[in-house]
Amino acid sequence: MYYFISEQYRQRSMANRGEIFPMRIRVIGAPIDLGADRRGVDIGPRAIRYAGLIDQLHRLGHSVNDVGNINIPLPENQPTGNPRLKYLEPITNLAVELSDMVSDALQSEEFPLILGGDHSMSLGSISGVARVHKDVGVIWVDAHADFNVEGTTPSGNIHGMILAALAGIGNEHLVNVGGWAPKIDKNKIVIVGARDLDTGEQELLRKHNIHVFTMSDLDRRGISYVMQQAIEIAGANNGPIHLSLDMDSLDPREAPGVGTPVRGGLSYREAHFAMEMIAETQRMVSMDVVEVNSILDRENTTAQLAVELTLSALGKKIL
Numbered sequence: 001m002y003y004f005i006s007e008q009y010r011q012r013s014m015a016n017r018g019e020i021f022p023m024r025i026r027v028i029g030a031p032i033d034l035g036a037d038r039r040g041v042d043i044g045p046r047a048i049r050y051a052g053l054i055d056q057l058h059r060l061g062h063s064v065n066d067v068g069n070i071n072i073p074l075p076e077n078q079p080t081g082n083p084r085l086k087y088l089e090p091i092t093n094l095a096v097e098l099s100d101m102v103s104d105a106l107q108s109e110e111f112p113l114i115l116g117g118d119h120s121m122s123l124g125s126i127s128g129v130a131r132v133h134k135d136v137g138v139i140w141v142d143a144h145a146d147f148n149v150e151g152t153t154p155s156g157n158i159h160g161m162i163l164a165a166l167a168g169i170g171n172e173h174l175v176n177v178g179g180w181a182p183k184i185d186k187n188k189i190v191i192v193g194a195r196d197l198d199t200g201e202q203e204l205l206r207k208h209n210i211h212v213f214t215m216s217d218l219d220r221r222g223i224s225y226v227m228q229q230a231i232e233i234a235g236a237n238n239g240p241i242h243l244s245l246d247m248d249s250l251d252p253r254e255a256p257g258v259g260t261p262v263r264g265g266l267s268y269r270e271a272h273f274a275m276e277m278i279a280e281t282q283r284m285v286s287m288d289v290v291e292v293n294s295i296l297d298r299e300n301t302t303a304q305l306a307v308e309l310t311l312s313a314l315g316k317k318i319l
């Protein structure tokens, strides 16, 4: 079975050598940092644009509609609320707004590219995609699983709970954002690059049989095998795929500008190849790039890498 699919990919990528599939891309900035402890991811969308995102997408042959950033309230002006679910209210408010923006982009036949911000913004982006593509699967590339709930979180930071919420697990306000749940079929969720899971989170992942490819799996099987499997699971029956790229999936030597760095991550080439494989499928319908923390970054390196990886995911090839 998987030989058949890999043969298909091979032929498709051969056929497209040197050409890209031109798309209309709608760029949406979600400079939220309420889901994480470290201030600095709120500059992420600006840093990614500054690193040349729009211009390079144009050069690749795409057309781009950059609608700017969503307004996010400052943490200083917000009550923290429940310490196990910090800033729940403004985070769910943003999710509703972003969800509308993302489904609107898709209805206008534009590809939503959402720039974070911390990973809590994916509650909105993925809800918006799932409203239009009911069968969408998610490839979550991350050092973390973001599968905590109120009772397992070590930090109270909601960015560590978002994937569980999308699968219908956790606090009802997070789970039912927009008035419906679950957003994603948990059998179509795949985590790639995991290496820092909390104890209660591990139990939840096992209990719900979530597909997780850890860094050990990657060492054992290689990025090509892992991504092939990830694409088959998230994109079952040739279905649509959403990619959520947390920049802390990369090794901190490549991506120092993230709030929660963990050693032993994806290499530069592994990350690019993963993106290239997703591009080859031509089934990605939307993408998030999150957790670029400019205060911790070195000369915008992480934002530049975010741009490079986005280009690979959107069709850039070496030859």
Ligand SMILES: NC(=[NH2+])NCCC[C@H](N)C(=O)O
Pocket: 118, 119, 120, 144, 146, 148, 153, 154, 155, 156, 157, 159, 160, 161, 196, 197, 198, 246, 248, 260, 291
């Ligand atoms: N999107 C992220 N960077 N998440 C980090 C989560 C870290 C930790 N597991 C927590 O729940 O607090």
Ligand SMILES: [Mn+2]
Pocket: 119, 142, 144, 146, 159, 246
């Ligand atoms: Mn994350």
Ligand SMILES: [Mn+2]
Pocket: 142, 143, 144, 246, 248, 249, 260, 291
């Ligand atoms: Mn992470």
